[in-house]
Amino acid sequence: MSHTFDPTVLREYDIRGIIGETLGPDDARAIGQVFGSMLREAGGSKVAVGYDGRVSSPILEHALVEGLTACGCDVVRIGMAATPMLYYAEASGEEIDGGIEITGSHNPANYNGFKLVFQGRPFFGEDIARLGERAAAGEWMDGTGATETRAIMPAYIDRLLAGLDGVDPEALAAMRIGWDAGNGAAGPALEQLAARLPGEHHLLYTEVDGNFPNHHPDPTVEANLEDLRALVAEKGLDFGIAFDGDGDRIGAIDGEGRVIWGDQLLMIYAEDALSRHKGATVIADVKASRALFDHVAQCGGKPLMWKTGHSLIKSKMKETGSPLAGEMSGHVFFADDYYGFDDALYAGVRLMAASARLGRSVTQLRGAMPAMVNTPEMRFQVDESRKFAAIDEVKARLAASTADSPVEVDSTDGVRVTSDDGWWLLRASNTQDVLVARAESDSQQGLDRLMAQIDEQLKLSGLERGESVGH
Missing domain, CATH: 3.40.120.10 (Alpha-D-Glucose-1,6-Bisphosphate, subunit A, domain 3)
Structure with a gap:
């Protein structure tokens, strides 16, 4: 047996999709089997599971627990709970080795997903990519795990x-x-x-x-x-x-x-x-x-x-x-x-x-905070194949043009450019096909100049700041 996920659901920080379209119980079961197997290989065996208030959450929870127990993991079910309550169960339970919260977070009601903790650390990026590869190859253990229900709200x-x-x-x-x-x-x-x-x-x-x-x-x-x-x-x-x-x-x-x-x-x-x-x-x-x-x-x-x-x-x-x-x-x-x-x-x-x-x-x-003039976070659609490339092009142009100028370029995550007017940011979202922009200045005139610089860089890469899209 193997399982292939819709390519849009395995994201940088979590697993998330649209119920009935890109995400369903079979995905939840596979997540349980592969995550549980990875945990067992690392010496763990017990996973805390919680879920949010979405209509689809109990169905996904049932399938997830099936997957976890089918690979030999024991499950501590904490029931409906906020994500931090699940994190708390994992962090405070000495015998608990991992945790999974079923949640669509701040997304619309038809979304749902999974936030994962692995032996006290976030499970993300390469971990999630590996989970997808192993599911596609059918690489998981077999076993029989037990379940228990635990009320952790009072603690x-x-x-x-x-x-x-x-x-x-x-x-x-x-x-x-x-x-x-x-x-x-x-x-x-x-x-x-x-x-x-x-x-x-x-x-x-x-x-x-x-x-x-x-x-x-x-x-x-x-x-x-x-x-x-x-x-x-x-x-x-x-x-x-x-x-x-x-x-x-x-x-x-x-x-x-x-x-x-x-x-x-x-x-x-x-x-x-x-x-x-x-x-x-x-x-x-x-x-x-x-x-x-x-x-x-x-x-x-x-x-x-x-x-x-x-x-x-x-x-x-x-x-x-x-x-x-x-x-x-x-x-x-x-x-x-x-x-x-x-x-x-x-x-x-x-x-x-x-x-x-x-x-x-x-x-x-x-x-008492200084009055800054800034934009909200602006998010606009850019083709997946272009979003990181466009940021690299902006970096290259700035490197060539700012060698002798007082402008400071920080490339920790995208490009953040600081000058006398303030700063502007362009970065590619890790989870969607969007670019994110933001700018801040001490004055409206300064902000206008910063926004003009963002627009100029986008134009040079054949892009423009379109309608802002949600998360």
């Missing part, structure tokens, strides 16, 4: 609350916060967490509904924060927090309704963390604001710009011993007093803690 909530240890209880008790679970998988955990948090808490859309009837659960899109913004305004709350569909991305607004973007949240977390971890490295992806890297340096930390992608960031954190990292997309990773994975519920708790420890409200912290 997980206790662990989240530990993020407030040692923080002034009076400052926490005075906080009034809005939360929007977006009908995603984090809803039940949020209800239990909020019931035990100090302060006053107002919750939106905690009922899990895989059709997402209120708004799409992607907190990086400002339109999806409108209900939270209205709640904060109506109740006069201090700030609001929103989650994506599987609870590993955080979005936030302050008491005045201003969005606190991923890199701005990281500025708050960094100031707090660096007060306790002097000189530590703080990592952010190439889409993050210059203001963040400057702020980390001002707080005595070492700013490090790295490639976009939660698996790549987690790997770099381990390599550098960094206590904190984050992405523009709202993935924030705490490794100082936590496990180093992205957990939006824990990030919400840590925002409370940071505000209390720094002695300033979230609104004050947001208001």
